[in-house]
Amino acid sequence: MTLTAFGAVTAxxxxxASTAMDVASYNRDGYSDNVxxxxxxMYQEKNYYITWIAAVREEVRDxxxxxxxxxxNYTVVSVLAIGIVAGAICEGEPTETCPDFVAHxxxxxxxxxxxxxxxxVLYAVRGITVAYQSGMEFLVAVVPDAVDTYDHDYMHQVTKHFESDLTGVFRIPVLAGRCERSWGLFEDSWFGGLLGLGKGAKGPRRREKRDAFKNLAVPGSTVGKPRAGDSDDLDPTMESLPRGSSEPMHETLQR
Known part of the structure; x- marks a missing residue:
């Protein structure tokens, strides 16, 4: 009888333990996938910005x-026409019998x-010079318009369950949301108010008790908390870059 009970307890x-290890392996694989x-x-976003700026610069150059x-082309045609005019002036002299007003x-x-x-020809040369100068200033001073944001943090989606303690490793993904909703109902119940967790409880003591019971119900849950020290935040608007002109790019191109 004792051996049977011992075997049942051992089983x-x-x-x-096997279930806990499976859950930990699942969360570990999810964390690795999110990393x-x-x-x-981040790699795609940086390449997207680089490609976008390169495309804009290429369009300006085109x-x-x-x-x-x-x-x-206009300069070449004008030079040819000037040559024809010069030839007509040098070789097309009027005859002696030609009236003076016709020669005039x-x-x-x-x-x-x-x-x-x-x-x-002079205006064409000046236009070419201005075009090169304006193109150089545009490529150097004007920053392209901001692109659409792409800032969904896949790391925060997983690490928010691990940042408090290691008990988040054993968090069951399917049941975690239900536990959180059930805990919210428990806080607002009569028994939760009796324990200092309900809406009637006040002060920091209530927050300490609430957080303690919540961490027991849902290990490692920090839903809604911002991550501290998140240094890899993206900058989709490129506001950190020096902006040589406040005028939008499409208006600059039209002008």
């Missing part, structure tokens, strides 16, 4: 290249055309 303890997820998230190409209008139109074409 029960072995089963309980990997957090690292992947716009500047198109503008400079158009100005260069001929030379006036040629010189006027050459002057306007030469001014067009």
């Amino acid at each position: 029960g303890l072995s089963s309980a 990997q997820m957090r690292q992947t998230q 716009i500047m290249t198109i503008f400079v190409g158009r100005m260069s 209008q001929f030379y006036l139109s040629m010189y006027t055309s050459g002057t306007y074409l030469f001014m067009g």
